[in-house]
Amino acid sequence: xxWLFFGEISLAGLAMGGLYALIALGFVIIYKATRVxxxxxxxxxxxxxxxxxxxxxxxxxxxxxxxxxxxxxxALLGGxxxxxxxxxxxxxxxxxVVMVTIGIASILVGLVEMxxxxxxxxxxxxxxxxxxxIGPMYLAxxxxxxxxxxxxxxxxYLLYFRFSRGGVALRATASxxxxxxxxxxxxxxxxxxxxxFGSLAASVAGILVAATGGLSPQFGIIGLSVLVVVIxxxxxxILGALIAGxxxxxxxxxxxxxxxxxxRMPATFAVLAVILVLKPYGLFGTHEIxxx
Amino acid sequence: MDAVLEVDNIEVVYNKTVQVLRGLxxxxxxxxxxxxxxxxxxxxSTTLKSVSGLLSLEDGELTAGDIRxxxxxxxxxxxxxxxxxxxxxxxxxxxxFEDLTVEENLVAATYALTGRGQSRTQGYELVYDYxxxxxxRRRQLAGYLSGGEQQMLALGRALIARPELIMxxxxxxxxxxxLVEEIFEIVARINREQGTAILLVEQNAAVSLALASYGxxxxxxxxxxxxxxxxxxxxxxxxxxxxxxGAKGEEARSYRDIKHYKRRKRWLS
Numbered sequence: 001x002x003w004l005f006f007g008e009i010s011l012a013g014l015a016m017g018g019l020y021a022l023i024a025l026g027f028v029i030i031y032k033a034t035r036v037x038x039x040x041x042x043x044x045x046x047x048x049x050x051x052x053x054x055x056x057x058x059x060x061x062x063x064x065x066x067x068x069x070x071x072x073x074x075a076l077l078g079g080x081x082x083x084x085x086x087x088x089x090x091x092x093x094x095x096x097v098v099m100v101t102i103g104i105a106s107i108l109v110g111l112v113e114m115x116x117x118x119x120x121x122x123x124x125x126x127x128x129x130x131x132x133x134i135g136p137m138y139l140a141x142x143x144x145x146x147x148x149x150x151x152x153x154x155x156x157y158l159l160y161f162r163f164s165r166g167g168v169a170l171r172a173t174a175s176x177x178x179x180x181x182x183x184x185x186x187x188x189x190x191x192x193x194x195x196x197f198g199s200l201a202a203s204v205a206g207i208l209v210a211a212t213g214g215l216s217p218q219f220g221i222i223g224l225s226v227l228v229v230v231i232x233x234x235x236x237x238i239l240g241a242l243i244a245g246x247x248x249x250x251x252x253x254x255x256x257x258x259x260x261x262x263x264r265m266p267a268t269f270a271v272l273a274v275i276l277v278l279k280p281y282g283l284f285g286t287h288e289i290x291x292x
Numbered sequence: 293m294d295a296v297l298e299v300d301n302i303e304v305v306y307n308k309t310v311q312v313l314r315g316l317x318x319x320x321x322x323x324x325x326x327x328x329x330x331x332x333x334x335x336x337s338t339t340l341k342s343v344s345g346l347l348s349l350e351d352g353e354l355t356a357g358d359i360r361x362x363x364x365x366x367x368x369x370x371x372x373x374x375x376x377x378x379x380x381x382x383x384x385x386x387x388x389f390e391d392l393t394v395e396e397n398l399v400a401a402t403y404a405l406t407g408r409g410q411s412r413t414q415g416y417e418l419v420y421d422y423x424x425x426x427x428x429r430r431r432q433l434a435g436y437l438s439g440g441e442q443q444m445l446a447l448g449r450a451l452i453a454r455p456e457l458i459m460x461x462x463x464x465x466x467x468x469x470x471l472v473e474e475i476f477e478i479v480a481r482i483n484r485e486q487g488t489a490i491l492l493v494e495q496n497a498a499v500s501l502a503l504a505s506y507g508x509x510x511x512x513x514x515x516x517x518x519x520x521x522x523x524x525x526x527x528x529x530x531x532x533x534x535x536x537x538g539a540k541g542e543e544a545r546s547y548r549d550i551k552h553y554k555r556r557k558r559w560l561s
Contacts, residue, residue: 091351165399168392168396169403171389171391172392172400175389179383181346181349181372182344182381182382182383183375183404183449183453184372184375184376184453185372186406187372188370
């Protein structure tokens with residue numbers, strides 16, 4: 001066995017996993033606060049990546065301006081979706097809300113095809129190009145820097161939720177909605193902010209992933225891998241998203257390298273099936289206790 | 293206008309089908325402790341929820357009547373706004389945020405101060421003065437506190453909000469008698485020292501009437517009898533049905549007699 005090759009593949013996989021973790025974080029924030037399973041997360045990140053394409057490619061802005069603008073655009077999109085389409089569904093059955101998010105995903109794909117056509121596109125490169133070596137192992141610079149940026153955003157989020165007053169409000173809302181209302185927390189605003197911050201995390205990841213692998217309207221499919229991540233990690237666990245994200249990213253890449261590209265998805269879904277049998281709430285998810 | 297809270301002839305319907313309150317009225321004067329008593333399912337908690345606006349979360353609807361806080365109607369006011377206006381509801385079962393620490397639970401309650409321009413931090417010391425045990429445990433997860441400590445935390449969150457009126461839903465629920473006494477003493481202290489009016493919902497009629505200055509007794513969604521607490525305690529029906537003292541005298545009823553007694557008291561006032 002070629003350990004150097006294994007090491008390089010693993011490293012690339014772990015880095016990719018870091019980005020998965022970031023997307024999963026966006027998903028988990030929204031689920032934790034609002035109990036909505038957001039199937040449109042992949043499309044929101046795709047939309048943000050196209051925004052970046054428009055700002056940096058079409059309008060030739062510097063990446064320093066284009067990245068923040070595109071990320072903000074994605075966050076705003078999340079906020080608008082919540083306010084106009086998810087909030088009216090408050091109190092409806094979870095399945096109906098899930099269907100709405102699937103509908104939103106299709107609309108976003110259609111919108112992107114109308115504006116930017118369905119041809120695959122390359123993003124203008126904005127990350128440093130010097131190869132990165134960790135010991136003897138080579139890592140593509142885009143992946144390495146993408147991982148670094150993604151991880152910093154993730155750590156910022158974790159710190160914010162852990163230590164800030166806003167983080168307390170979010171966790172309180174996640175823990176007991178009625179009690180959160182009775183503390184004077186504006187729960188509807190927390191819902192909206194959860195969508196904004198969740199979409200923001202996904203948008204950052206979207207731009208970074210698209211920078212390494214190109215962009216097309218089918219880009220949102222990545223949301224499917226992320227769904228595996230959040231189910232393995234536990235739908236409402238931020239730590240779970242982090243660990244499962246890195247693990248699934250690694251597994252996918254290693255399976256792709258050793259078994260062939262067509263085994264990437266089967267490998268992860270096989271793990272998903274095993275986890276679901278052993279731990280139905282995911283590795284770190286809370287067990288739901290229904291009290292009526 | 294000397295009442296901080298006036299509930300005027302309200303009716304509440306759940307799921308558009310089940311009527312729970314049928315024309316209930318009560319009022320709480322400024323700085324007073326008022327007890328709302330009744331058996332299971334009488335509608336006590338529903339009354340509190342219709343005041344604090346949490347009814348809508350349970351598919352309940354206020355179909356008639358009006359609720360006024362400091363003379364202003366509370367209809368259509370969002371629940372978080374009411375808390376910020378000074379009306380704090382301590383829900384039944386304490387409802388602490390179990391996966392937050394004690395301190396974070398208190399931080400969450402500071403949202404009640406939004407828009408009031410009051411300092412957030414000095415409330416914590418006040419809470420820890422009232423409940424020294426919470427200070428010791430402030431870094432622990434609230435879910436690991438004992439029932440009594442959780443009730444203290446629930447009261448502490450109310451203190452943080454510096455409300456004009458606290459609505460307390462069954463603070464004695466699931467607590468040992470000694471703890472119930474401790475909690476009620478603190479409630480009295482809060483009322484005395486902070487001047488907070490308290491609407492106390494209880495099944496434990498003896499303790500609550502000892503604490504309150506005025507009492508309401510409800511059954512089937514209506515107030516059936518009300519009056520100053522000392523009058524209620526000496527009322528024969530109340531003594532028999534809520535304080536468990538025999539109507540004919542002080543002698544305890546034997547179980548045989550109770551078995552005979554099947555009719556439910558109808559209040560025809």
